[in-house]
Amino acid sequence: MKIFAxxxxxxxxxxxxxxxxxxxxxxxxxxxxxxxxxxxxGEEDVVLIAGDISWAMTLxxxxxxxxxxxxxxGKKIFIRGNHDFWWSGITALRRNAPDQRFYFLQNDCVRxxxxxxxxxxxxACPGSADYKESDEKIYKREAERFRLVFNSVExxxxxxxxxxxxxxxxxxNSKKEQSLFTExxxxxxxxxxxxxxxxxxxxxxxxxxxxxxxxxxxxxxxxLGFGLAEIG
Numbered sequence: 001m002k003i004f005a006x007x008x009x010x011x012x013x014x015x016x017x018x019x020x021x022x023x024x025x026x027x028x029x030x031x032x033x034x035x036x037x038x039x040x041x042g043e044e045d046v047v048l049i050a051g052d053i054s055w056a057m058t059l060x061x062x063x064x065x066x067x068x069x070x071x072x073x074g075k076k077i078f079i080r081g082n083h084d085f086w087w088s089g090i091t092a093l094r095r096n097a098p099d100q101r102f103y104f105l106q107n108d109c110v111r112x113x114x115x116x117x118x119x120x121x122x123x124a125c126p127g128s129a130d131y132k133e134s135d136e137k138i139y140k141r142e143a144e145r146f147r148l149v150f151n152s153v154e155x156x157x158x159x160x161x162x163x164x165x166x167x168x169x170x171x172x173n174s175k176k177e178q179s180l181f182t183e184x185x186x187x188x189x190x191x192x193x194x195x196x197x198x199x200x201x202x203x204x205x206x207x208x209x210x211x212x213x214x215x216x217x218x219x220x221x222x223x224l225g226f227g228l229a230e231i232g
Contacts, residue, residue: 002040002041002046003046003047003230004040006224007052007081007197007220008222009049009052013055013064015055015056015061017055022200025226026222037074037228040230047077048077050079050166050195050219051121052196053065053078054086063098075103076101077110077117079168081196081197106120107145114162117166118150123169124170125177125179125181146180153188163190163192164191164192165194166194166195167193168197170197170198174204186214191215192214193217194219196220197220198220199220205218
């Protein structure tokens with residue numbers, strides 16, 4: 001089983017949201033992703049989608065995009081991004097999933113073979129360019145949600161399992177300083193972290209880096225050239 005990741009697909013969700021307004025490289029971006037996906041991913045592989053999946057405002061509109069993704073090979077594991085306004089009510093979302101190979105994580109985890117995959121949305125970290133004093137309360141609340149995440153990991157984790165954590169926002173600032181998120185990742189023995197949210201303004205955030213014994217992967221689709229990253 002191979003594990004791949006991509007984020008920030010920004011699919012239309014029946015909205016008039018042409019992505020090429022953000023640059024010509026976005027023209028036909030999902031077709032580029034599909035081509036790369038189909039060339040890499042087998043039916044027994046796993047693809048992590050770390051948020052900002054669809055511009056849809058309702059679940060019914062988002063299902064248009066999700067049904068299209070169901071045609072692609074592999075198991076798909078999703079977390080919510082800051083633009084996923086259609087993601088409301090995890091029970092309804094799981095009940096309406098268009099494919100049994102879809103897993104929607106919300107402060108919890110799933111175990112596939114010897115890998116535990118967990119996740120939550122997260123938030124901007126202190127020292128980030130977009131972090132304001134008003135963000136402090138949400139930042140701390142999102143860290144508490146990751147405590148719930150790791151409570152669920154503890155219930156299913158077996159000796160020798162790898163743990164991969166998904167978070168939509170970068171879990172540290174551009175200097176890669178410690179945050180409540182990185183503290184929890186290190187405390188709970190996470191092996192790899194997948195995140196997105198950043199686009200052409202990624203600045204000093206590398207596509208892959210090691211910090212505190214954990215490998216971090218930035219997987220925004222445009223930064224990956226509209227392909228998938230393999231998570232080692």
